[in-house]
Amino acid sequence: MTAALQAAALSVPGRLEDVSLDLGPGELVAVVGPNGAGKSTLIQALAGLLPAEGQIRWNGQLLSEIPFQERGRRLAWVGQEALFDFAFPVRDVVAQGRYAWDDDPAGVVEALTAMDLVPLADRPVTQLSGGERHRVILARALATAAPLQLWDEPVAQLDVRHALEVYRLARHLAEAGGTVLVSLHDIRAAYRFDRVLVLDHGRLVGNGDPHAILTAGLIRAVFRVEATFVTSLVPELPVDPA
């Protein structure tokens, strides 16, 4: 089967070193690592938003050979920062997810609903809280209907209900055949993903089943903490009804 997202010897000088990986369709993947380990850099490089050395392929096709509009249809990126300098209404920002589809509005209402934004749809984005603004850029990513979804710490600013909703959506997208890559601060949440990537000092030091990878030894070596997990605090991923 063709990998949905593939990187070979991916490097960004000073930030990411020789990372190779291979993500399949239908996979829900977490990226963890300490601050400055290169999580955001990896996600931006895979999304084609940073100049990087090495090869990136989306569905087997070299990224450099994919036209920009086509990229917008195939991959959605959610950045760590959701800052807006102009007072567009929430609805318009989410509708920007349809840019690559020539503004065909399909899926915009569903995306607003999925991120619980319908009551805020006409509010200017500049008046929202940090968490609300993150839900707006997540909704915009959903509206693209792109099979590759790369989200950089999407839940860092969300309350627990909306955070769980984001995990549920990620699982739902993966079950529908998408590839979802999510960077996380909370390594406990990573246990509920199909696969975890561990970054440390720009290198990929772990790649596989979270239960096999996230051992006390690795967590001590990478995060420099003693891993005593309080399992009762692991957020329960709601079972998708679909």
Next chain:
Amino acid sequence: MKGRGALPLLALLLVAAFLASLAFGELRLSPMQVLDALFGRGDELTRTVIWDFRLPRTLVGLAAGAALAASGTVMQAFFRNPLADPGLLGVSSGGALGAVAVLALGPSLGLAAASLWTLPVASTVGAFGATGAVMMLAERGASTERLLLSGVALNALLGAGTSFLLTITAGHFEVNAQILFWLMGGLENRSWEHVWMGVPVIALGCALLLPLGRGLNLLSLGEQSAQSLGVDVHRLRRKLIVLATVLTALATATGGIIGFVGLVVPHVLRLVWGPDHRRLLPAAMLGGGTFLLACDLVTRLFPIGLRLGVVTAVVGGPFFLWLLRRPR
């Protein structure tokens, strides 16, 4: 949808400003007289006043206002900064230095300094030089901060050059007066040469800018997110910067330095009708033309030696300060 009536209303205001600009002045004309003269009827004096003096002045003012406001709209979105305007990149300073260099040094080089063509051509070359320099400086880093800081440095450098040329011509009253006249901006004595020099290219630039509103919307909310959504950011940025420079250069070449139009007009329109550039760009073009014609009317209705650049600064200066004090 917010702002649906914006464009028809602005078009109506522009038509009103256009007719008022033709009607008012030393010789006051009624709307009927204006229309008669436009269609070649009426007495000869009225026809001469309309066709030889007021129509070229009005067309140049309209085009310069539209160009500056469109350019300001683009730069504010481009830099994601409500305080950006065509002067920011150093484009106006470049144009000023080019023109002042011809006025100050032209005679000793055998150039006809006051020629209708040398001056605008020199200011256009200067404006492009400034933009070229900013683009070269920014091409390596390509970040917005870098571009802005390049503009700041360039502005200081070009301004110093202009001041130097003003100082060395201090003894030559006529040259000095010309330089000052041009630096303060104005629409006096605009002729059909000025119209042909500026208006067609400004119209073309505006037409090329209009379809970029969609992309500009995405760009105004971040370069990376715009690219991730399918915008060829590099190409769009280049198009925008070239068009904004051409528009500013030609406005400056035909009307001198007229500040604050690019700051005030897009701002007011954005506050009233929202930031969607698909509507904001045409609105700024209509509103900019109207605003500049209105300011020019003030200089004519109160003939106490007011200059166009002074009027726009009196309106724009306090507005700028108000924006500065406003929480973002």
